[in-house]
Amino acid sequence: MPEKAEAIVVGLGASGGIIAEQLTKAGMRVLALDKGPMHSNEEFTFKHDEVKYYSRGSLVPQLSTDPVTWRPNEATEAQLLPWAAGVRGNSEPLHLPPSIGPGGGTLHWGGASWRHRDSDFHMKSLIEERFGPEALDGDSTMVDWPVSYGDLEPYYDKVEWELGVSGQAGNVKGIHNPAGSPFESDRQREYPMPPLRRAPADDRFKAACERLGYRPFQQPAAVASTDYKSLKGCEYCGFCHGFLCHVNAKQSSRITSVEMALQTGNLEIRSSSRVFRLNRDATGRSITGVSYFDADGVVHDVESDLVVVACYALENSRLLLASGINANGQVGQNFMTHSFGWCTLVLPEFSNPFMAPLVAASVVDDLNCDGVPDNDEGVLWGSVLTSIPGDLQPIEAAHNLPPGMRRWGGEFKDWFSENYRKLMGIHNQIPSFPTKRYYCDLDPVVKDKFGQPALRITHDWSQHDVAALNYFEKIKRNIADEMGATQFWSEANPPAYHLSTHEVGTHRMGENPADSVVDIYGESHECKGLYVVGGGQFPTLSGYNPTQTLQALAYLSADRILEKV
Amino acid sequence: MPPSSDTTVTQWQFLTQAEAETIEAVCERIFPNDDGRAGARDARVIVFIDRAAADEDEALRLCYREGVQALNAFSNDVYGSPFAKLSGDAADSLLERIENAESSTHPDVPHPLATFFALVWEHTIQGMFCDPKYGGNHDTLGWQLVGFPGAQWGYNAEQMKPGFDSTIIPIKSLEDLRNELRGANA
Ligand SMILES: Cc1cc2nc3c(=O)[nH]c(=O)nc-3n(C[C@H](O)[C@H](O)[C@H](O)COP(=O)(O)OP(=O)(O)OC[C@H]3O[C@@H](n4cnc5c(N)ncnc54)[C@H](O)[C@@H]3O)c2cc1C
Ligand code: SF4
Numbered sequence: 001m002p003e004k005a006e007a008i009v010v011g012l013g014a015s016g017g018i019i020a021e022q023l024t025k026a027g028m029r030v031l032a033l034d035k036g037p038m039h040s041n042e043e044f045t046f047k048h049d050e051v052k053y054y055s056r057g058s059l060v061p062q063l064s065t066d067p068v069t070w071r072p073n074e075a076t077e078a079q080l081l082p083w084a085a086g087v088r089g090n091s092e093p094l095h096l097p098p099s100i101g102p103g104g105g106t107l108h109w110g111g112a113s114w115r116h117r118d119s120d121f122h123m124k125s126l127i128e129e130r131f132g133p134e135a136l137d138g139d140s141t142m143v144d145w146p147v148s149y150g151d152l153e154p155y156y157d158k159v160e161w162e163l164g165v166s167g168q169a170g171n172v173k174g175i176h177n178p179a180g181s182p183f184e185s186d187r188q189r190e191y192p193m194p195p196l197r198r199a200p201a202d203d204r205f206k207a208a209c210e211r212l213g214y215r216p217f218q219q220p221a222a223v224a225s226t227d228y229k230s231l232k233g234c235e236y237c238g239f240c241h242g243f244l245c246h247v248n249a250k251q252s253s254r255i256t257s258v259e260m261a262l263q264t265g266n267l268e269i270r271s272s273s274r275v276f277r278l279n280r281d282a283t284g285r286s287i288t289g290v291s292y293f294d295a296d297g298v299v300h301d302v303e304s305d306l307v308v309v310a311c312y313a314l315e316n317s318r319l320l321l322a323s324g325i326n327a328n329g330q331v332g333q334n335f336m337t338h339s340f341g342w343c344t345l346v347l348p349e350f351s352n353p354f355m356a357p358l359v360a361a362s363v364v365d366d367l368n369c370d371g372v373p374d375n376d377e378g379v380l381w382g383s384v385l386t387s388i389p390g391d392l393q394p395i396e397a398a399h400n401l402p403p404g405m406r407r408w409g410g411e412f413k414d415w416f417s418e419n420y421r422k423l424m425g426i427h428n429q430i431p432s433f434p435t436k437r438y439y440c441d442l443d444p445v446v447k448d449k450f451g452q453p454a455l456r457i458t459h460d461w462s463q464h465d466v467a468a469l470n471y472f473e474k475i476k477r478n479i480a481d482e483m484g485a486t487q488f489w490s491e492a493n494p495p496a497y498h499l500s501t502h503e504v505g506t507h508r509m510g511e512n513p514a515d516s517v518v519d520i521y522g523e524s525h526e527c528k529g530l531y532v533v534g535g536g537q538f539p540t541l542s543g544y545n546p547t548q549t550l551q552a553l554a555y556l557s558a559d560r561i562l563e564k565v
Numbered sequence: 566m567p568p569s570s571d572t573t574v575t576q577w578q579f580l581t582q583a584e585a586e587t588i589e590a591v592c593e594r595i596f597p598n599d600d601g602r603a604g605a606r607d608a609r610v611i612v613f614i615d616r617a618a619a620d621e622d623e624a625l626r627l628c629y630r631e632g633v634q635a636l637n638a639f640s641n642d643v644y645g646s647p648f649a650k651l652s653g654d655a656a657d658s659l660l661e662r663i664e665n666a667e668s669s670t671h672p673d674v675p676h677p678l679a680t681f682f683a684l685v686w687e688h689t690i691q692g693m694f695c696d697p698k699y700g701g702n703h704d705t706l707g708w709q710l711v712g713f714p715g716a717q718w719g720y721n722a723e724q725m726k727p728g729f730d731s732t733i734i735p736i737k738s739l740e741d742l743r744n745e746l747r748g749a750n751a
Contacts, residue, residue: 045746046739048716051695055687200727235719246718349728354713355720394694394713408595408686409657413710417602420711421731 005031007306007561008290010275010319013104014547015533015554016310017253017261018163022558024266031302032258032267033292035274035311036061036101039244039254047244050395054242057093059108061100067454068097068314069443070498078443078456083497093242095497097314102269103254105312105501106547110241110358111222111250112386113165114544115156115552118149118185119369123540126370127380135380139436141334143539146511146520149185155552157188163256163551164228166193167220182215183365196225196234199360199390201351201424206362206387208482214364219386221359222251222547230255240357240391250357270294276452278307278323280527287529293450305529306561308522310554313536314440317506318455320517320532321442327526330517332440334505335459336541338429339495341469343476344400346487347422353397356390363387367475368543377467381431383543385472385479388425397423402489419487426476430468431541432461434505461494469493502546504535521560522553533557575612578619579626584633585611588685590649591636594656595689603706610692613701617688625684632681639663639678696739705736716742 006029009020020030039059052058063085069078084092098105119126124142127135136142159165169190170180195218198206209216223240224231234249248255261267272295279288279301289303309316317332325331364385367373372382397420401407405415432438443456473490480488510516513525522533533554535546542549559565577585589611598604605611618626640648644655651659663682692701694708696716702708708715714734724734 046742048739048742049696051691051699055691197722197725200725200729203727236721236725237717237719239716350712350730351727352725352729352731354731355725394707394711395690398690398694408660408689410597410599413596413602413604414600417710417712420713 002289003300003302005029005289005302005304007031007308008033008302008304009308009310010290011104011309011311011315012102012253012258012269013098013310013312014106014253015550016104016308017102017106017257018551018554019308019310019531019533019558019561020267021257021261022555023561024261024264026562027266029266030261030268031304032102032269033273033275033290034100034102034104034269034271036099036104036271038269038271039101039103039107044244044248045246047246048237048239050239050393053108054093054393054396057096059099059101059242059244060093060096063096065449066097067443067446067448068457069446069454070457070459072458072460073437074458078446078458080446081499084499094501095499097312097499098501101271102258103252106222106250106252107244107254108242109222109250109501109547110391112359112545113159113167113220113222113251113548114384115184115187116149116152116542116544116549117183117369120540120542120544121145121148123381123542130370131380136433137435141434141436143510145539146509152549152552152556153186153188155555156548158555159548159551161192163222164193164224164231164251165191165220165222165548166195166225167191168195168218170217179217181217181363181365183368183371191220193225193228196221196223196357196360197236198362199353199356201347201353201389202360202362202387204347204483205389205424205426205479208479209362209364212479212482214366216362216364219359219361219363221357223357223359224249224251230259234357236356236360238354238356238391239393273300274450275311275319276322276450278309278319278325278530280325285526285528287527297450306531307529308531308533308557308561310533313503313506313534314455314457316532316534316536317440318442318453320507322453325524325527325530328514330508330515332506333436334434334508334539335438335440335457335503336432336434336505336538337459337498338431338500338502338541339461339465339469340427340429340491340500341472341476341493342400342491343426343473343480344402344489345424345426345480345483345485346419347424348484348486350421351389351424352421353390353392353423358388358391360390361387364479367472375471377471378464379468379471380464381543383428383430383468383472385426385428385475388427392423392425394420402487426479428469428472428476429502429543429545430465430472431543432465434540435462440506457498459498466494502535502541504538504541504546507532507536508539509537510539520556521565522557523560531557531561575615577615580611580615580618580629584629585615586649587633587637587647588614588629590651590656591660591682591685592689592692594653594660595686596693597653599653603710605689605693607703608693608701608706609703610689610701612703613692613695613699614685614688616700617691628677628681628684631677632684635678636681698739705738708736718742
């Protein structure tokens with residue numbers, strides 16, 4: 001007799017954790033399967049280890065066990081992600097799929113927590129109104145969202161108050177507060193916690209931006225500034241982005257939603273359990289369960305008529321494809337990601353970049369969304385521009401040296417010992433646009449050690465991406481000059497990487513079953529009882545980080561499953 | 566010759582003494598001590614590398630083993646002596662040729678050397694700035710050199726003021742953190 005479960009959640013990351021919590025609180029018994037390990041308290045407490053987490057990427061899936069391939073176009077043969085495979089001994093964990101194990105990507109994320117603006121939900125209409133219907137190229141598959149900001153506002157609120165976000169509201173029910181974002185859409189109340197203390201160099205950044213006429217405000221953060229619910233106030237240790245948090249200040253589903261679900265007694269977690277197939281009935285129209293490999297590679301089947309797949313946008317689409325659930329050919333299409341245009345500055349005084357979380361930072365949001373001014377470069381949609389004054393340890397810093405300088409020898413040693421303590425970064429998040437050219441499918445050759453096909457990504461940076469990176473580089477250079485930076489350089493444009501940890505779009509949500517994969521609640525059009533959730537649902541990527549929006553969507557999915565909407 | 570200035574002989578986990586000497590000579594060109602301030606040899610980067618090679622996979626070990634042979638063959642070809650015996654300038658010019666081969670195909674540079682040098686570079690950086698439990702960053706010399714206070718539970722508002730001189734914060738390693746917790750729980 002195969003095992004039966006009332007509900008199965010596959011993947012206990014940002015979205016899976018929320019759904020597991022909501023279902024178990026409502027009395028359902030949930031079996032959660034996660035391919036990663038359950039990280040121990042010991043690992044959390046002593047996480048101050050750059051070799052383990054940065055150089056060896058111990059939290060993220062390794063290409064040797066979880067292969068992903070990439071090619072820039074269909075004429076080129078795909079290879080294992082070349083920017084991450086790198087030299088032996090460094091796996092570049094910041095441009096691979098996110099960390100695994102209960103907690104998922106929120107174990108090692110930075111915690112920049114954003115609501116979209118109202119305009120993000122109408123990107124296509126706004127671009128076409130302003131620049132004409134020809135502005136988007138002929139291969140564009142851009143659509144507006146089937147939900148609006150107003151639909152999601154209660155869920156954004158829930159993320160902030162249930163899970164914990166710190167920040168300064170700028171617009172509570174239309175009443176503006178100049179200390180917060182001048183651009184945010186109406187919110188029903190303040191953040192539950194005040195903003196964090198900012199990292200040392202951020203004062204200089206903020207003052208320079210103000211002198212240049214921008215209206216900077218503080219980055220809203222999924223990092224507790226004070227004790228809040230299960231979170232403790234941040235200690236500003238600086239081993240944050242890419243690391244576990246030793247005080248539980250960083251909002252990870254492992255300590256928020258998953259912990260709350262465990263407390264109900266209704267959640268069973270099986271870690272190191274890798275789902276490889278979603279099973280359906282003979283008609284293919286209803287889900288019947290999943291098959292997974294345990295840590296020893298033994299196959300198990302579990303039956304359920306409710307399966308929530310929350311394995312991140314990439315693995316979600318791979319699982320659907322590997323299970324043959326793709327009747328309309330839309331799974332894996334519309335791949336989108338961010339380019340960062342990472343810039344580095346050397347400041348005239350100590351910035352001590354090893355202190356504070358990544359998000360103890362300020363944001364210039366004047367040029368985001370449809371707020372990007374008319375420009376000669378042809379930029380149709382803007383991006384946030386964020387200071388990165390903290391959270392930088394020496395090994396990572398040594399991987400980002402000014403171009404033209406020899407990376408070894410006395411000159412390098414002098415430069416690095418003089419300037420490490422004076423570094424800071426500024427970056428953007430240029431959203432790529434959905435097009436027929438960029439998609440994911442199953443690699444015809446490469447398989448993992450269980451014989452399962454790898455995901456293959458076909459993506460290149462578009463003219464628009466390159467133009468937007470150039471446009472924003474000038475702005476960042478200007479800010480750096482105003483800050484008195486003694487050195488300034490930018491990452492390559494177009495970037496070498498094609499994964500930013502902000503991949504979305506690969507199982508688009510929509511009302512029309514012909515041109516989307518799931519409905520607005522995340523339920524598969526093709527297969528009843530199968531929910532596929534996360535950033536893969538996004539019709540477009542915004543200039544903001546995606547997680548708070550996919551968390552909001554997860555609450556919406558849970559409400560649907562529980563028949564509240 | 567021991568890999569660092571003290572007199573204890575290192576028990577290698579993977580490398581042979583001769584391999585250790587060659588690799589350490591490369592590390593020292595990457596992070597030299599020619600100014601009296603800590604370099605790769607002082608920080609015992611080679612101990613880090615030996616342990617990394619022992620702990621990680623076969624491909625990595627092979628890359629070191631074959632790389633050392635190829636480097637010495639190349640060095641013998643060009644200068645008539647093994648790499649560890651070269652002057653600083655001669656060693657640098659050889660490494661420069663190898664590094665340039667990374668970005669273009671140089672028929673005169675043996676194939677595995679570009680990867681080997683990239684690997685030694687990577688591990689030299691890690692060995693300079695790792696937690697000392699990995700064998701490198703001996704006596705936290707790497708961290709002292711750049712002013713990094715190491716494994717801290719956190720920083721307070723005073724320390725987070727712009728321009729604060731972090732070298733007055735006592736450096737801590739993971740072992741110090743463990744001892745503190747043990748002390749607190751005792
Ligand atoms: C370094 C880094 C920094 C980031 N910083 C930010 C930030 O500042 N702000 C922001 O908004 N976002 C950030 N992100 C992105 C954020 O982590 C993701 O958007 C978010 O975690 C995605 O949520 P998810 O629920 O879709 O998947 P995840 O949180 O990635 O969870 C997926 C889960 O599924 C499991 N899984 C995968 N495949 C299988 C399988 N076959 N079987 C069983 N289980 C499986 C994984 O182990 C994992 O636990 C960052 C990501 C990274 C990597
Ligand atoms: S900086 Fe704060 S949130 Fe980040 S890991 Fe350290 S204590 Fe946790």
